[in-house]
Amino acid sequence: MSLIEPILWDDWHVVAEFERLERLGGLQTVLLGEPITLTIDADSGCISARRTGRAQAADGAQAADGALSADGAPSTAVAVKYGFVWVCLGTPQRPIVEFAECEEPGRLLASAGSVRVAVSGLRAVENFLDLSHLAFVHAGFLGEEPHTEIEAYAVDPLEGGGIIATGCRVYQPKASPVAAPGFDVDYIYAVLRPYIVVLYKANPVEQARKDMIALFVQPVTEESCIAHILTCYLPHEIDLPAVRRFQQFIFGQDRPILENQLPKRLPLAPRAEISVRADKSSAAYRRWLSESGVRFGAIPAL
Numbered sequence: 001m002s003l004i005e006p007i008l009w010d011d012w013h014v015v016a017e018f019e020r021l022e023r024l025g026g027l028q029t030v031l032l033g034e035p036i037t038l039t040i041d042a043d044s045g046c047i048s049a050r051r052t053g054r055a056q057a058a059d060g061a062q063a064a065d066g067a068l069s070a071d072g073a074p075s076t077a078v079a080v081k082y083g084f085v086w087v088c089l090g091t092p093q094r095p096i097v098e099f100a101e102c103e104e105p106g107r108l109l110a111s112a113g114s115v116r117v118a119v120s121g122l123r124a125v126e127n128f129l130d131l132s133h134l135a136f137v138h139a140g141f142l143g144e145e146p147h148t149e150i151e152a153y154a155v156d157p158l159e160g161g162g163i164i165a166t167g168c169r170v171y172q173p174k175a176s177p178v179a180a181p182g183f184d185v186d187y188i189y190a191v192l193r194p195y196i197v198v199l200y201k202a203n204p205v206e207q208a209r210k211d212m213i214a215l216f217v218q219p220v221t222e223e224s225c226i227a228h229i230l231t232c233y234l235p236h237e238i239d240l241p242a243v244r245r246f247q248q249f250i251f252g253q254d255r256p257i258l259e260n261q262l263p264k265r266l267p268l269a270p271r272a273e274i275s276v277r278a279d280k281s282s283a284a285y286r287r288w289l290s291e292s293g294v295r296f297g298a299i300p301a302l
């Protein structure tokens with residue numbers, strides 16, 4: 001088995017909602033194909049993450065399969081941020097992503113849940129970026145016919161890696177749990193890491209300020225993932241359980257479509273799948289993944 005590329009191995013990934021770990025006291029999950037056991041000490045609140053799958057050779061190469069008990073398994077870097085548990089399997093090369101909005105007073109920060117999807121996590125990120133599906137997949141909520149035209153928008157590289165799409169404008173009948181009536185919503189998307197994407201959208205009450213929804217995708221295997229959703233809303237008439245239900249409902253509409261995509265991994269070759277204007281961000285995303293050498297969850301360009 002080949003090594004996982006450092007851009008993923010040496011970075012932080014969400015592996016659980018903190019609240020869920022706290023409630024269960026321990027849980028098992030898989031990140032980049034590596035089984036992990038998370039535990040929380042009831043007295044100290046200390047969290048530990050151990051790789052309970054394959055044994056690791058001293059040089060970091062993956063040795064033959066052999067399940068390890070949680071006690072003897074190597075521990076790995078773990079942290080809690082934004083209500084989620086983050087793990088880095090290798091040596092962290094940079095900090096966990098930061099969002100200035102989450103530090104603003106009065107913002108309502110909450111997990112909107114974790115959804116398991118039987119497709120590459122890169123496909124889940126790309127779907128989140130895709131403006132053209134809103135009027136069809138989320139008709140009546142995030143889009144509506146005949147408002148299917150996608151206006152031109154800009155896609156630029158981000159300093160430090162990733163891409164940003166600005167000037168996106170979409171008519172939405174019900175842009176959020178409190179939005180009524182429909183209005184043209186300004187969107188900004190930023191892909192900050194191969195498996196992390198954030199969406200800023202105009203708040204229905206304060207249209208000059210933006211609500212934020214981040215998708216932290218946990219690559220489980222190359223063809224399956226868990227999408228963890230963080231919402232950071234302005235506090236106007238927001239009811240967090242309703243936000244969670246709304247986001248779960250919206251993601252529930254995406255899930256069957258994602259799971260029916262073939263191939264399940266994301267092809268990175270240019271023109272591997274038909275491209276239209278609304279796919280500008282998706283084309284830039286694939287190009288950046290390819291240039292960055294991301295292979296896990298992808299079908300690399302030759």
Ligand SMILES: [Fe+2]
Nearest residue numbers: 127133137254
């Ligand atoms: Fe969607």
